[in-house]
Amino acid sequence: MLFKVEMTVNIPLDMPVETAAEIKAKEKAYSQQLQNEGKWRHIWRVAGLYSNVSIFDVKDAEELHNLLLALPLYPYMNIKVDALCRHPSSIRDDDK
Numbered sequence: 001m002l003f004k005v006e007m008t009v010n011i012p013l014d015m016p017v018e019t020a021a022e023i024k025a026k027e028k029a030y031s032q033q034l035q036n037e038g039k040w041r042h043i044w045r046v047a048g049l050y051s052n053v054s055i056f057d058v059k060d061a062e063e064l065h066n067l068l069l070a071l072p073l074y075p076y077m078n079i080k081v082d083a084l085c086r087h088p089s090s091i092r093d094d095d096k
């Protein structure tokens with residue numbers, strides 16, 4: 001199943017810079033692992049914001065839920081999820 005996920009990060013202003021850098025490095029490694037596994041299919045920065053729009057390709061909503069809760073930045077994120085389905089005009093074979 002495909003899901004569009006919008007993540008907005010709000011790191012507390014009083015978090016030490018080194019702590020924030022450590023969490024961000026873990027987040028990057030986890031994100032790239034999921035991208036390599038094909039579960040995190042796309043990630044785009046929303047220009048001007050500490051937000052991304054991502055497409056996840058997972059078995060079901062429960063798998064997505066578990067992946068999102070494991071994000072190192074999860075405690076500092078607002079997350080919005082929308083389920084996607086194939087558009088009838090799509091020319092791509094992998095849009096399902």
Ligand SMILES: O=C(O)C[C@H]1C=CC(=O)O1
Binds near residue numbers: 007009029051052
């Ligand atoms: O920077 C972000 O948008 C938040 C998060 C998502 C992937 C990653 O490496 O960091």
